Amino acid sequence: MLTVHELSKTYLGATKPAVHQISFSLEKGDTLALLGPSGCGKTTVLRLLAGLELPDAGEISFAGTRLDLLSVANRKIGFVFQDYALFPHLTVWENVAFGLSMQGVSSASLKERVDNWLVRLRIADLAERYPNDISGGQQQRVAVARAMAPEPQLLLLDEPFSNLDAQLREDLQQQLRALLKGSGQTSIFVTHDQQEAFYLADQMLIMNEGLCVVAGVADDLYSQP
Numbered sequence: 001m002l003t004v005h006e007l008s009k010t011y012l013g014a015t016k017p018a019v020h021q022i023s024f025s026l027e028k029g030d031t032l033a034l035l036g037p038s039g040c041g042k043t044t045v046l047r048l049l050a051g052l053e054l055p056d057a058g059e060i061s062f063a064g065t066r067l068d069l070l071s072v073a074n075r076k077i078g079f080v081f082q083d084y085a086l087f088p089h090l091t092v093w094e095n096v097a098f099g100l101s102m103q104g105v106s107s108a109s110l111k112e113r114v115d116n117w118l119v120r121l122r123i124a125d126l127a128e129r130y131p132n133d134i135s136g137g138q139q140q141r142v143a144v145a146r147a148m149a150p151e152p153q154l155l156l157l158d159e160p161f162s163n164l165d166a167q168l169r170e171d172l173q174q175q176l177r178a179l180l181k182g183s184g185q186t187s188i189f190v191t192h193d194q195q196e197a198f199y200l201a202d203q204m205l206i207m208n209e210g211l212c213v214v215a216g217v218a219d220d221l222y223s224q225p
């Protein structure tokens with residue numbers, strides 16, 4: 001369903017590729033965890049999928065379409081950025097509503113769905129606040145709600161829970177897992193947390209210096225000695 005074929009990217013002025021000939025494929029509804037040391041190219045893989053960077057080589061197909069030939073807007077991908085990238089001039093509620101309102105959802109349905117997502121991510125009390133008036137952990141949850149609310153077929157999450165305390169992280173991991181299992185959405189998330197990867201992912205891809213070093217089904221990797 002999602003096929004990434006020998007994707008490569010060297011940033012302008014860099015001496016080494018950030019991503020070199022990365023390939024993987026996911027079935028509809030699969031969750032892939034991207035792991036590896038800082039600087040190994042994980043964020044670049046997500047940015048290439050989202051169209052925020054252009055690859056030097058390689059192909060990306062999703063549901064029978066060449067994703068890499070589409071503009072960012074036409075890829076219809078949900079993305080949680082590492083720095084959240086919320087709209088500063090919009091309230092929390094408006095941030096979460098943004099993608100849905102672009103889809104032309106009726107205003108009654110829009111309100112119900114946005115309110116629902118705010119409750120799920122436990123940010124309902126922040127609805128009228130602005131991003132720079134709430135904590136980092138709260139911003140992170142707004143970013144997750146904003147990405148998920150339009151229910152994109154492909155969801156990219158860059159360390160979505162890194163800025164939360166342990167209890168909240170565990171709660172939201174459970175919720176995300178249930179949501180992803182139920183929705184048929186295909187998702188890729190970057191994490192430094194192996195436990196999180198095993199808990200959420202069907203497949204794992206471990207990178208080092210732009211290369212794929214290990215890839216496989218999470219259960220198989222886990223059962224290896």
Ligand code: ADP
Binds near residue numbers: 038
């Ligand atoms: P990770 O997400 O695994 O930490 P990144 O994909 O952010 O890794 O970075 C991979 C490599 O590309 C690193 O060496 C990083 O310094 C470099 N890099 C990332 N973004 C840029 C950029 N915009 N311009 C130049 N080099 C970059």
Ligand code: ADP
Binds near residue numbers: 133135136139
């Ligand atoms: P989180 O659990 O979301 O990471 P923190 O532990 O950072 O939140 O903050 C605890 C509480 O302090 C939050 O519920 C929030 O109401 C408040 N808070 C933290 N930072 C800010 C801020 N920059 N502006 C307003 N309120 C804040």
